[in-house]
Amino acid sequence: MDNDIKKELMIVIFGATGDLTKRKLIPALFQLYKKNNISTKNPIVCISRSDMSNDNFISRLDMKKYIPKVTKDDLDDFIKLIKYHSLDFSENCNIDKCESCDNCKTLAMAINTLDKNNQCHGNRIFYLATPPSTFENISRIIRKTLPENCKGQMKIAFEKPFGFDLESSRKLNKSISTIFNEDEIYRVDHYMGKALVQDILLFRFSNLLYEQVWNNKFIDNIQITISESMGVEYRAGYYDKTGAIKDMLQNHLMQLLSLVAMDEPQSFNAVHVRREMSKIPTSLKLPHKNDLVISQYKRYLDNKNTDTSYIEEYGVSNKSKTETFVALKMEIDNNRWRGVPIYVRTGKRLKSTFAEMNIVFKDVSCKLFPKGTCYNNSSNTITIRIQPDTGIALSFNIKKPGPGLEIMPVKMDFCHHCLFNLNTPKAYEAVFQAIINGDQTIFTSWDSVESSWKYTDHILDIAKNKDLSYYGPGSTGPKEACDLLGASGRKWIN
Ligand SMILES: NC(=O)c1ccc[n+]([C@@H]2O[C@H](COP(=O)([O-])OP(=O)(O)OC[C@H]3O[C@@H](n4cnc5c(N)ncnc54)[C@H](OP(=O)(O)O)[C@@H]3O)[C@@H](O)[C@H]2O)c1
Structure with a gap:
């Protein structure tokens, strides 16, 4: 990914209320922010089922605990990047009705508005920090919430485990391959x-x-x-x-x-x-x-x-x-x-x-x-x-x-x-940096x-x-x- 595109990029995390997001993903993004590898032009959209305000979500991230030696000034700046949205992406969410689903419509609108305001040009990283049972559904939601004419670079990262066994991983891969190209897929093993x-x-x-x-x-x-x-x-x-x-x-x-x-x-x-x-x-x-x-x-x-x-x-x-x-x-x-x-x-x-x-x-x-x-x-x-x-x-x-x-x-x-x-850099910092750079070597x-x-x-x-x-x-x-x-x-x- 060239430097201009790198600057214009939205990061969307699914599973935002989870342990991984709190302990590893947000601290990693904070370090990248401190090193100027991401900036105020890179909104971080955080999505989970639980309904709560942005302020409530940010306080639940407990950043002072998970980011060593962080100052209030650093945090005040960084949290401006974070936008929380609630969305049910479990089996109950009917993908086929996604276009008419209020949840998906609201999310798509929010993402597209942020994209426009920050001039992200449709460049997006979707990071799935959720159980593998949700991967297929979320992938479809992502595809459905993208505007038809989206020309940006798309990357989707899946946390491990990728499936529960050979059969489920094959099924999952077959399904996501119909939605994303292999060069857009980042299967994370943070080791x-x-x-x-x-x-x-x-x-x-x-x-x-x-x-x-x-x-x-x-x-x-x-x-x-x-x-x-x-x-x-x-x-x-x-x-x-x-x-x-x-x-x-x-x-x-x-x-x-x-x-x-x-x-x-x-x-x-x-x-x-x-x-x-x-x-x-x-x-x-x-x-x-x-x-x-x-x-x-x-x-x-x-x-x-x-x-x-x-x-x-x-x-x-x-x-x-x-x-x-x-x-x-x-x-x-x-x-x-x-x-x-x-x-x-x-x-x-x-x-x-x-x-x-x-x-x-x-x-x-x-x-x-x-x-x-x-x-x-x-x-x-x-x-x-x-x-x-x-x-x-x-x-x-x-x-x-x-x-x-x-x-x-x-x-x-x-x-x-x-x-x-x-x-x-810590492991998840290297993981995010590699996704931003479009380098699949460590995936x-x-x-x-x-x-x-x-x-x-x-x-x-x-x-x-x-x-x-x-x-x-x-x-x-x-x-x-x-x-x-x-x-x-x-x-x-x-
Ligand atoms: N924690 C780690 O250190 C670690 C390390 C390596 C890999 N991982 C992998 O990363 C993924 C997330 O781990 P975690 O520890 O953060 O898990 P977690 O604390 O249980 O959080 C899971 C997140 O996914 C959402 N979620 C769970 N089940 C869902 C469902 N059926 N439908 C929709 N959303 C659902 C939850 O959101 P709401 O309930 O708020 O909607 C929550 O935000 C897992 O696949 C795990 O194996 C975790």
Whole structure:
């Protein structure tokens, strides 16, 4: 998108009363405003079912809480951009009567007036921060509220999850493809907006040092962990129907894996990058039942642990068998990766919150040095820390000082946030900026979504025939997740 068009643009958020809008989307737009990347010429239209005044909506956004160090002056300026509208876009809203529906007419008029007053020329970003069940309906409403002769640039962003399974995602994609072109569709996975995730491609493909050894000849295993100390909080209604496999494996873990394992794209252009990324979920071998661990957090009454079990959380059924933790051994069936186990794990109410990837090289130290001088765990390892402290570390071996020849692993550690923290945009800021720029690189292509769901559906089938294990809240996960690696003499890198 060129600069002039970028300046003349309306942002429309559906699901404006939701948690995501309050905690992430509005703070991200505020930061873009502070950096002059959006301006008073970019109205932010916020839409939800709940009926309330603009002032009431703005106070519910609680911006002082969610935007660190914000001043009153900054806020007074920024809130002038925000216009709230209520509209029922659930199943009750009869799309076929949209033209005659007062709700839609009022919204269309409001949007078109704002467009005219701010000279947006019909350039609009629609951001759907609502459950996927509403995506189809909202897409149709958007189309119906656009004036016939609208010549502006249109972009529509869908929050994850894109569908609930392969069938529903295909149905959804088919339907929205009749309304929008693929180059107008932005399927959001906010992990792709994180600074270190965006760094992975450059780290791999702009450093001669690493790419040459990025294959099964040199790499022993890859580990990807997304650990959360939070429980389900107030999102039990959503989470209990979803579970860790659909909530994290199908999207965030799959995208991280695709970045770390993809082949070099023809260029860094969105089409080429997304094409290579989409080949990874398609190339995954179907795992065996023993390669999967599903688990749920549960307090153990015998050790005075007063934490809550998952089934005791507000809004969760006391018979729930939903997995709050998943670990899986995966394998990519291509020439580069065949034979390399890829271990992924994610869970809630774990000991700490962090996301990282470990690329563990084959251990050669014990082949060269006499027994007793090498550790079992002296493999070279590249650690990519995605959050909270971002950075990349390389562990390698040196001689332990002193007499004799003893190997000692040490680390070279690049701390990304120490160097760039103040200037690093948060994930949703990067997401909005990329949509504004019309750059689809960090958004999931339909091919990726489809093949991820195909694989995930298979994992869900396996999970149906597996017993759920349990782990203590505040622990590093169930014992079974360690056994997954232990069987081959490996260990999670913690
Ligand atoms: N929260 C997060 O951190 C997060 C992170 C990543 C992705 N997401 C995804 O983002 C989406 C929104 O998440 P959220 O946490 O903000 O959810 P939320 O707090 O439940 O809010 C959902 C929003 O959608 C509207 N809504 C819900 N059901 C609707 C229906 N049937 N018809 C019309 N409107 C409906 C609600 O508005 P009214 O009830 O006022 O109309 C509300 O504004 C979800 O798909 C979620 O998976 C959330």
